[in-house]
Amino acid sequence: MGHLVTGQGSTYDVVVVGAGIVGAACAHFLTREGLRVAVLEKGIVGGGATAAGMGHLVAMDDSPAQLALTKLSLQLWRGLLEELPASAEYRETGTLWIATDEEEMAEVRRKYGLYSSMGLACEVLDGEALAKAESELRRPLAGALRVLGDGVVYPPVVAQFLLREVAERGALFTGRSVSSIEGNVITLGDGTRISTGYVVNAAGCSAVDLTSGFVMRKRKGHLIITDRYPGFLRHQVVELGYLKSAHSVTADSVAFNLQPRATGQILIGSSRQYEDEGAAVDDDIVRKMVERACAYMPGVARLSALRIWTGFRAATPDKLPLIGPSPGNPKVLLATGHEGLGITTSMATAQLITDMLLGRSSPIAREPYLPSRMNYEAAHA
Numbered sequence: 001m002g003h004l005v006t007g008q009g010s011t012y013d014v015v016v017v018g019a020g021i022v023g024a025a026c027a028h029f030l031t032r033e034g035l036r037v038a039v040l041e042k043g044i045v046g047g048g049a050t051a052a053g054m055g056h057l058v059a060m061d062d063s064p065a066q067l068a069l070t071k072l073s074l075q076l077w078r079g080l081l082e083e084l085p086a087s088a089e090y091r092e093t094g095t096l097w098i099a100t101d102e103e104e105m106a107e108v109r110r111k112y113g114l115y116s117s118m119g120l121a122c123e124v125l126d127g128e129a130l131a132k133a134e135s136e137l138r139r140p141l142a143g144a145l146r147v148l149g150d151g152v153v154y155p156p157v158v159a160q161f162l163l164r165e166v167a168e169r170g171a172l173f174t175g176r177s178v179s180s181i182e183g184n185v186i187t188l189g190d191g192t193r194i195s196t197g198y199v200v201n202a203a204g205c206s207a208v209d210l211t212s213g214f215v216m217r218k219r220k221g222h223l224i225i226t227d228r229y230p231g232f233l234r235h236q237v238v239e240l241g242y243l244k245s246a247h248s249v250t251a252d253s254v255a256f257n258l259q260p261r262a263t264g265q266i267l268i269g270s271s272r273q274y275e276d277e278g279a280a281v282d283d284d285i286v287r288k289m290v291e292r293a294c295a296y297m298p299g300v301a302r303l304s305a306l307r308i309w310t311g312f313r314a315a316t317p318d319k320l321p322l323i324g325p326s327p328g329n330p331k332v333l334l335a336t337g338h339e340g341l342g343i344t345t346s347m348a349t350a351q352l353i354t355d356m357l358l359g360r361s362s363p364i365a366r367e368p369y370l371p372s373r374m375n376y377e378a379a380h381a
C-alpha cells in the first residue's frame with residue numbers, strides 16, 4: 001500500500017472524495033482496518049443525495065447482483081446497529097410490498113420464494129392479514145409480502161457517525177472541493193495538490209466530473225414530510241408497481257412509497273424523473289405523488305405536509321453501482337452509481353472497496369459491479 005503526503009506533511013494510505021453515506025462508509029471500513037484515511041468533501045458531511053434520500057434499508061431483487069449486494073449490505077448494517085446513536089433513528093420496520101390484484105399476488109409469491117431461498121425472513125399476507133398489519137390501507141387489497149429484516153434509518157447522522165473515528169485517526173476536510181484527479185494526484189479548487197496511494201471517488205452524481213470513461217445520469221426525486229402522526233403507519237409500505245417505476249429508464253414515474261419516521265412523521269415518496277436537473281419542486285409531480293398515496297391509503301389526505309424537497313440519484317445504464325478500479329486510472333476506485341439504493345448498499349460497497357485495496361476476497365462476487373463492465377458494454381453496443 002503506497003502512502004500519500006499532503007501539503008501539510010501528513011501521510012495517508014487512501015483519500016476518499018465525498019462524505020456522503022458511501023464515502024463515509026468506505027472511509028470507516030478502511031480506517032477500521034488500520035489504514036490512514038483522509039476524506040475531502042466540498043460541502044458538509046452527508047449533505048448530498050444522502051440528506052435528500054428516504055433511508056429505507058431494503059432487500060431488492062431487480063437482478064441477482066442487486067439482491068446479493070443488498071443482502072450483504074443489510075447484514076453489515078445489522079453489525080453496525082448497536083453502535084449507532086439514537087439520533088440515527090434506526091428501526092426495523094420491515095417492508096410491505098402491496099399487491100392490488102391476483103397478478104401482483106403472483107409476484108408476491110415469486111418474491112417470497114426467492115427471498116426465502118436466500119435466507120431473507122419474509123411472509124405472505126392475504127388481504128385480511130394486510131388490513132390488520134396496516135389499518136389505514138384501503139380495503140380490499142389482495143395482500144402483500146412482508147420482508148421482516150428491512151428497516152429505516154436517518155442517513156446524514158449515520159454518515160457523521162461513520163466519520164467520527166476517521167476524523168480522529170485520519171483526517172476529515174469539509175469545504176474542500178476536488179477539481180481533478182490525475183494518476184494518484186488530487187488537485188483541489190484552490191490549487192493545492194495532494195498525492196496519495198489510492199483515491200476512492202465517492203462523489204455521488206459528480207463522480208463523472210472527476211473520472212472519465214463511464215456514463216451516469218441524474219435521476220430526480222421528490223419527497224414530502226408530514227407533521228407528527230404517531231401510530232398512523234408501522235411498516236415501510238410500497239406498491240409492487242414501484243418496481244415498474246424504478247425499472248423504467250425513460251418515462252417520469254410516481255409510485256406509492258410511505259415511510260414511518262421515528263418522530264411519528266410520515267415520509268411520502270416517491271418520484272423518478274430524468275431530463276430535469278433543476279432542484280425546483282415540480283407541483284404536478286407532487287400532486288401525482290399525493291394522489292397515488294391517497295389511492296392506497298385514503299387517510300393521507302388528512303395529513304399536513306411540513307416540507308417538500310428534491311434530490312438526485314446517480315443512475316447507471318444497467319442500474320448497478322460502479323464499485324472498483326476505474327479502467328482509465330487504476331489508482332482510482334469508483335464507489336458511485338447507486339441510484340435509489342445507495343443508503344442500503346453503502347455498507348457492502350465499503351466492504352468490497354476495502355477487500356480490493358487489501359487484496360482480499362469478498363463475501364460476494366465483485367464482477368457485476370466493476371466499472372470495466374461499462375467499457376465492455378460500450379465496445380459491444
Ligand SMILES: Cc1cc2nc3c(=O)[nH]c(=O)nc-3n(C[C@H](O)[C@H](O)[C@H](O)COP(=O)(O)OP(=O)(O)OC[C@H]3O[C@@H](n4cnc5c(N)ncnc54)[C@H](O)[C@@H]3O)c2cc1C
Pocket residue numbers: 017018019020021022023024040041042043044045046047048049050051052053054055056057058176177178179202203204205206207210220221222223270310311312313314335336337338339340341342343344345
Ligand atoms: C428522493 C430519493 C430517495 C431515496 N431513497 C433511498 C432509500 O430509501 N434507500 C436507499 O438505499 N437509497 C435511497 N436513495 C438513494 C441514496 O440517497 C443515494 O444513493 C446515496 O445517498 C448516494 O450516496 P453517495 O455518498 O454516493 O452520494 P452523496 O450523498 O451525493 O455524496 C457525495 C458527496 O460528494 C461530494 N462531492 C461531490 N463532488 C465533489 C468534489 N468535486 N470535491 C469534494 N466533494 C465532492 C458532495 O458534496 C456529496 O457530499 C434515495 C435518493 C433520492 C434522491
